[in-house]
Amino acid sequence: MHVRMHGFERYTKLSDALKIVLSHIKRLGKEEISFNNSLGRVLASDVISKIDIPPFDRSAVDGYAVIASDTFGASTLKPVELKIVGSIKIGSRTGLRLSAGEAARIMTGAPMPKGADAVVMVEHVKEKDGKIEVLLPVTPGKNVSAQGEDVKLGEIVLQKGRILRPQDVGMLAATGNVKVEVSAKPHVAILSTGAELQEPGKPLKGAKIAVVNSYSLSAAVASCGGMPLRLGIVPDKEKQIRFALEGATKSDMVLISGGSSVGEGDVVPDLISELGELLFHGVAMRPGSPTGFGVINQKPVFALPGFPVSSLVAFDMLVRPALRHMQGLPPDRGYQKVRARLGRKVSSTLGRIDVVRVKLQSSGEEFIADPIRVTGSGILSSMTAADGFFLVPEKREGFDEGDIVEVEIYPHF
């Protein structure tokens, strides 16, 4: 009988486990990419504007550039008449200079002529015979976008650590930052072990089941900015797992699912010890408790449970913060949180964190979180039915119906 067959002697608190993980995660380097491929990437350096925006004083509307003081007192009953001395188009500088009593047709975005300090909108003007009647006065600066009013040359427009969104890509274009430094994507090797596993899609032989974790973990890695590298199913033999683990440490991180518990065949934690250092094994959370973590060849290695749900929950709790940290993001799960009222009572065990999957629905002015009934940790349908989850802390025995909980929402990508 192997020593492994005695159950976990102690479980590491999730918060302690996360601290240990993060203390062994190094920030990855930067890479320079085109701004045009930067959606969703993490900025690795502050972005500084190379220009003023707007780069010159320009009209914010279609209308007539004027000297504001000329229009004071104008009204529909008593319009002010100004002489049109030119038309200013967009795209090129103008040599025009206005004197008192003069106006110039101007298009949105066109540069202001010298002397002018405001623009009367086309709606507030009647034009006839080379003259305009101004029906409404304007104050100096009205309808003019001043040079640098949006962004100033040399200003930091986007701070490092930000995930780039469509408007941020626009800002890169606007400020001349066509090359941008982003965090390198973590390359994550993904192994599955288990004599019961076969690749999905073919009829299942004997007591085999389809491997799930290789694929769900790959998608999870991609969903937080990593590059998954699926190394497939490793046969349940120590020698082969040892070989595969060592090879996998060429990546920035290794995930191996299966063989992480305390059963006869659970050789992964011992192999991590042998090849490097096992830093914890067994975490006080449910699902996902048979999770281990260590370092081999200076690379973080996660031993994740074989059950698909446990494996994905352990990923969320420990791997996701690590992958975010590697990219210079806050070392948390990064999910949007909402407060919700609990639809029914939830019981938990003191001393461990329970990750409770919920369906979320709007009800009047609040959200209702309905815990999904689960009989075992293998119930993958509890994850596909869930909109998100909340945590029952170690010091609580659960929550009552009607309690307010903080739900983290699984994003749609």
Place this chain on the structure above:
Amino acid sequence: MHVRMHGFERYTKLSDALKIVLSHIKRLGKEEISFNNSLGRVLASDVISKIDIPPFDRSAVDGYAVIASDTFGASTLKPVELKIVGSIKIGSRTGLRLSAGEAARIMTGAPMPKGADAVVMVEHVKEKDGKIEVLLPVTPGKNVSAQGEDVKLGEIVLQKGRILRPQDVGMLAATGNVKVEVSAKPHVAILSTGAELQEPGKPLKGAKIAVVNSYSLSAAVASCGGMPLRLGIVPDKEKQIRFALEGATKSDMVLISGGSSVGEGDVVPDLISELGELLFHGVAMRPGSPTGFGVINQKPVFALPGFPVSSLVAFDMLVRPALRHMQGLPPDRGYQKVRARLGRKVSSTLGRIDVVRVKLQSSGEEFIADPIRVTGSGILSSMTAADGFFLVPEKREGFDEGDIVEVEIYPHF
């Protein structure tokens, strides 16, 4: 003087504009892809399990398969002794059959032997000399995952219209659905027009500015599942815009930014009329009011404002729901919403919707939404600073400090 130089005569209500848009949007077809490339795609057909999960009764823990009734009354002080008659490994069927007084070593995930109806966890057993002492009784079914308890053969496991997440990819693997039908990605042609525009990255000549919308709109299209096709800057000449617009309708949708207002150079709405049908022009919202929509060669064409912020806001309000609808998603913006307390008063104009960009922060148990101060619609930095936005409805003149508003959050991809 062109007729265009007279301002909008009327603005279409945003809700009416959206109705018109959606009535001209057709669902795209399906395509079959590998489950392994399906993260973030929209399911186009219900997914039906090809197997039971688990495919056989199996142990949910490492321990000993037993006949539950044999263990009744067992305790630490009065353990029940059972004879070990075999070991059941994972991955292959077992011919073993238990009789009264017998037990079999069993690993997590291994098939249950005939006769057995429960598993005693390894933690609750002492093994010695081919026998075990059971220290805790188990009820029938305990620690056994019954065939089909998670998913039944023929059951719908994922419904069409869902955006696939990591756990959903796992479910596809588990249920043998290695090919999956998803909605085709909308191909969206993106044109920018404006004599003032040049490609970003080179020193700006004359009164030129860098084109922003081509890139921010591309990213926005990608962010809601579309395939952007950037057709570049079209010179501000009717003939060239006409030619470009017609060619662009080879895509599923056309976005053209710039030239959409009522100024001299704003030829786009007239060209849509000429080439097809202009269905509205001018929307009662701010920013983004100079937005038009029509159909050319049966394809939806959006005339978006040239100002980057107006253009992105108009995209959110009208194009995003349309792109989602094309893919079989609810025809809304699809952003996560949270309720937040307004950090300061916001004024608006009756009869139009104001899209107010906000910074969002947690404060105790609630979110505070701080409106970003903006002087003009061209302030791109108001979008990059924003975490999200809320709408001031047409019938309100604004909101007071402390009012509760519903903030839609810009997601991180």
